Amino acid sequence: MSNNLQDKERLDRQIIALRVAKEFQDGDIVNLGIGIPMLASNFIPEGREVIFHAENGVLGFGEVTLPGEGDLDLVNAGGQTVKPQPGMCFFGHDESFVIVRGGFLDISVMGAYQVSEKGDLANYMVPERQVGTIGGAMDLAFGAKKLIIAMNHTTREGEPRIVKKCSYELTAPECVDLIVTDVAVIEVTDKGLVLKELAPGWTPDEVQSITEPTLIVDPDCHDIELM
Amino acid sequence: MSNNLQDKERLDRQIIALRVAKEFQDGDIVNLGIGIPMLASNFIPEGREVIFHAENGVLGFGEVTLPGEGDLDLVNAGGQTVKPQPGMCFFGHDESFVIVRGGFLDISVMGAYQVSEKGDLANYMVPERQVGTIGGAMDLAFGAKKLIIAMNHTTREGEPRIVKKCSYELTAPECVDLIVTDVAVIEVTDKGLVLKELAPGWTPDEVQSITEPTLIVDPDCHDIELM
Amino acid sequence: MPINKIVNSFDEAVADIEDGAVIMVGGFGTVVSIPSLLLEAIYRKGVRNLTTISNSTGFGSDVWKLQGAPFPEDMDILVRNERIKKSIVSAPVSALYVNNFEKLLRAGKVEIEMVPQGTLAERIRAAKAGLGGVYVPTGVGTVVEEGKEKKTIDGREYLLELPIKADFAMIHAHKGDRWGNLVYRGTSRTFNPTMAGAARITIAEVDQIVELGELDPECIVTPGVYVDRVVARPKVTDAHEEITDAQALESRKRTDQEIRATIERAEERGLRHE
């Protein structure tokens, strides 16, 4: 990869989250993973009502509270205190994963180490340490109707994270629907990976050069849309 | 069978229920089937605290209300309104049968058409109509720690209900622990059926004469004890 | 747009239920636990050849009218009007009398799959929970095991029981809100929360619709995520008949006398009681 791409400006975490949030439709039940995904809760499109699920047993909670405020018995799956909201309800872990595995989540958003061209996901085994934490990720990957991955397009070393075949342990095969990175929005389709949107200043060729599988450039490929 | 046995005085339903209730130990979780078993709730031994379960989703309800009184949303499995009681709680059918199948019931009491010498139970298929209702009986027979059958010793026609092998469809094999009839109390053991108690005026030979399998007469066999 | 699962009429709530649909119907024995007005509405709609999943086949509205029930229909409205092709059921007939379902059964007009009550609940939950099946001990060594895979696990035999999924689940709850959150009343939960979410579309008939936030989040039994439509029963003035004091006293006296008489009879017969 050319060094100039390494230095080229990419979207930051907040803007990735902002783009992810545009996927939330009215009435969607959404689970947000730790990290960039959780930031998306700040950017629900105006006028849409979205219900958040957290695997620790809550549906319909509100925004994250100020640090140190909030009730410790009202937290999201990342342990952040959140605000109560009308319509919210609580349940235990078995029920929480009936909701996940039973297909009641419209959208699950999580991070990834690698995504393959078939939509295989690898995000639980910490590569350099050869240990991992499956946690709720595997159930979410198998259960959610739509799985969105929010991640940086390449590793710190500049290696592609979107690969032909995952070299890390799989979280789930053929589960990813949409990949939102710091340089592009890519849809996983039966025909392959379709490049739909680009970070400002990026060209399809540049994105391709840091992506292992061949991308299908959507005829309508355009700058990332945030509205 | 001799006619004089047919005419010999037997225990009535209420007294059978009274005898059954003597089995309830302090703290037992008990499910009572429709009919004679439900009558047992009137005769909990003095000073013992027993918690009743009904498969429609309640634990810890109180006594049956007066007819026409009571709350229609607080009924036992037979549809009789019962009184609320401190400690009571409600749940749905899945949870109710987790309790049954999971082995949380100390005692289940139900009626029967036939019980075999191995403790096989037949109580769901209405013999003369060749139709039946499994209902909750099968789960209760498989799940309860102790299964007590309360029934008349013979059919209306005087045929034994305690048989070598059930001729009716089984509810569950080898599940019965104790049989309380209108003439005897019989324990199902690995060695066979043990005659433990007799209705007043009845002899072991008389009970044997209306029982198909051979009874082992307990050395301590005595009149039915109600205390 | 705010999420709003509330629909305005029972006919609207069942408008997309077609001939041949697979429907779950919540409740247990007594009519108060049953989605009576949804049952009436699909009867009115005239759909036929239904496959129904329910605990029982109903006692019929006549029984419940005698009790003064304001909404007296149960499964029998579909049974007696011959709308059912197949019934997956735990308690199809009565030991005490020949019910309408038994008549259809004898006439060869309905198919039946009888399922132990706990297995029925577990199979319905399995559908909701996205499971492929569950190994259940209930029924081993009985007619229930016919045609089922049997497996010994940890020294005990189990039957493979498959999920039961429906096109529509019709349930009854006490209160509901616009997100579909539900609470029930007393022993009337029964199969209702179990079935919520086990069908493509879950329709809840509620006594009362409340504002979002009125239901205590600690006490919501069915999370709204399982529910697609909520429809309210018309309000009824409390039709519950007041029992007069004289009647109550008389009845209580009878019960007490019976208990005392039993103990006396036992003692007369030489049975000690304390």
Next chain:
Amino acid sequence: MPINKIVNSFDEAVADIEDGAVIMVGGFGTVVSIPSLLLEAIYRKGVRNLTTISNSTGFGSDVWKLQGAPFPEDMDILVRNERIKKSIVSAPVSALYVNNFEKLLRAGKVEIEMVPQGTLAERIRAAKAGLGGVYVPTGVGTVVEEGKEKKTIDGREYLLELPIKADFAMIHAHKGDRWGNLVYRGTSRTFNPTMAGAARITIAEVDQIVELGELDPECIVTPGVYVDRVVARPKVTDAHEEITDAQALESRKRTDQEIRATIERAEERGLRHE
């Protein structure tokens, strides 16, 4: 005799837990959902070679002390003191730092069976529900399927997952009564109600013991039938630190600024936002 499941001390509550016991421990990430004092008590008792079943392996009391938690112990008390022979767990290590469990793992001092979180919950429920096993889709095509029976049901592949049963389940609840009925608080239910009843003996650590009848029968989450012992935490005065208005305002301003800044940055970069 009235039923009374209340025991008077944490040491008494765990007195019969022996070396080599299989124990379930409720809770999730944050310490408020965890039976901290029961964990302390079994640590004090000195038992070793435990098999533990839990969601995670703990962050350690230092983290929670910083947050001002009055009862700061989590699973780490058993991990760092090397009391665990085998851990059946969903979230054993952290992506952010090397925790004590990972150190033991690297040193070969602990065995691990890692289970997807939903499968862990379902396997625990299966034990409680008397099931022989459940077919779960999660994990097909991953390392989770190793050594497991795979079955295609209705066109989808599932893994046979077996029940996880324990000798003791240690859980945390908000309030309990002498029958063992329990209610929880907010998001602190987690694995606690799931594990209640899945062991030979279930021990509930509660914030408060209440009189029988004080808990609303419509809102009891764990029926007492699943619980064998109830033990109360000592009362604490509300240690929750009051945030000053100035701090709150400052923090709120920061968050708002960040959101606005994000949108501005997006627009500067030519990304329309509305």
